[in-house]
Amino acid sequence: MVSYSWCSEGYKVEYGITVVRWQKPPINWFKCNTDGYSKGNPGPSSAVFYIRDHQGNLVAAKDPKRKMKGPVECEFGR
Numbered sequence: 001m002v003s004y005s006w007c008s009e010g011y012k013v014e015y016g017i018t019v020v021r022w023q024k025p026p027i028n029w030f031k032c033n034t035d036g037y038s039k040g041n042p043g044p045s046s047a048v049f050y051i052r053d054h055q056g057n058l059v060a061a062k063d064p065k066r067k068m069k070g071p072v073e074c075e076f077g078r
Helices: 071-076
Strands: 002-007 010-015 030-038 045-053 058-062
Antiparallel strands (some): 002 010, 030 045, 045 058
16 A cells, blocks of 8 residues: 655655455355466466355366466456
8 A cells, every 4th residue: 555645755655564354255155266477567367266156165276378468458458
């Protein structure tokens, strides 16, 4: 987390840590998580997804093997 606040000398940068943990979905639900990665811009990029049930068990995972042109296409599927 980075926050900016204005003071008389200019911008003041404040740093903090936010812990984020995966949480199981409700009973009889599934959760799909995604991630994209890129080596450069432009550069080789790809994306992955995985699906877990309400107990946290892995149900499906996929790496589409689709070559993407950069991080924007990778993250947003454009």
